[in-house]
Amino acid sequence: QLAHKLSGGIDVKSEFGIGSEFTLYLDLSKSLSDDVELLNAPPVKPSTSVVEAPAFVGRVLYVEDDFQSQQFISEFIRRAGCRVDIANDGLEGLAIASNQEYDLILADINVPRMNGIEFAAKILEKNPNLPIISITANPYAAGIETAGFCEVLSKPISSNTLYKTLAKYLPIDPSVKLQAYFSENPDAQILVVEDDLHFAEILKDYLSPFTELVTVTLDCDEASALIAKNNYDFVITDLNFPNGSGLDVVNAIKKADHHTETKILCVTGAANNKEIEQLYAAGVNFHLTKPVSSKAFLEGVGRLIDLVGS
The missing domain is CATH 3.40.50.2300 (Response regulator)
Structure with missing residues (x-):
């Protein structure tokens, strides 16, 4: 039926014990002009729908x-x-x-x-x-x-x-998310408030492939002064300081009119359930417990990025 619809036909020759031969006849003269048009047509662009390999972890x-x-x-x-x-x-x-x-x-x-x-x-x-x-x-x-x-x-x-x-x-590699965000927002600033200089530098190193706009301070009072003067997109703070608390840093952010969109990550090594509840009640968006790996830290920053605009 298909051969007949194409203005052709089909023959079959079969010999027992030897095999069968099928011959298909098609009338191609009717499509000759179409073939010429196809030969002169511009080349078809290759499809761009191929998915490049994403960056997963797992x-x-x-x-x-x-x-x-x-x-x-x-x-x-x-x-x-x-x-x-x-x-x-x-x-x-x-x-x-x-x-x-x-x-x-x-x-x-x-x-x-x-x-x-x-x-x-x-x-x-x-x-x-x-x-x-x-x-x-x-x-x-x-x-x-x-x-x-x-x-x-x-x-x-x-x-x-x-x-x-x-x-x-599978989760997406957090570094991909950070790379995309800071490429689109090159002026985004981060404040790291951490009294352990060595750990503060480690966190800054974790962020260095994505942005250079990272300010480090070891002191709560200095952090409050910086927050009052500058506009930070993300603040990463410890909880316990010799001269105060990470809650003081959070309160300084909430008091500043220009920090209404600032996202806050608390990275702490000593916090009980009550203190964690206080952090979230004060306005912390997410917290991590020390020691923290680079992957876990970048995932935490990625969670802050997910909240941008919300």
Whole structure:
């Protein structure tokens, strides 16, 4: 029917024990003028919808027995900034997952020794909140809908689909958020109030790849004077000082009319629940407990950025 609709036909020759030969005839003369127009047409621009590798953080386990699929998927995951471990079957996946914490697991269904459905059930028994995604050529396999997978992706899978899916379950690298914000807001200023000079310099170093507009003070009174005179977008303060409290810094911010949009992060090593409640009641947006890693600190600053404009 299709051949006839295209003004053509089809012949079949078949010999028992030898095989069959199919011949398709199409009348191309009617489209000759169209072909000429197509040859003279301007070239089609390539699609710009390809998703570049985002910058995620996290560790991924991929359970897959096909070598080419292992290489293809794991390479895209690494390009996105994540660590990825490979398991060749379900039992190996269980063994690896028992010795390492993962942020996300990808699993094929048809893997040896223990299939992906059984593997997912075992993992979810111990960690019901761990997201598991199936990447399979058999998305309608029996039991797959009730296996507990967050999503089922059909092979072959594009990098676009993979990255969009990972974005639902893996956090973005906080440095990407800071880089974007300070590139768009090059005049944004940060005040660091910390009586430990060494730690204050560490925090400044954490921020140095993104902005140079970081002022450090070791003293509450000096911090209040700086706040009264300057306009800071973000203030990062300790809680306990020899001559005062981080609450004094917060109160100075709240009293200044030009600091209505200032976001505040408290980084402290000694605070009980009552003090934490007082911090938030006074106007602190987020707090971190010392010691703090660069990743945790940048995530804290990223949370302040998320609040800008709110």
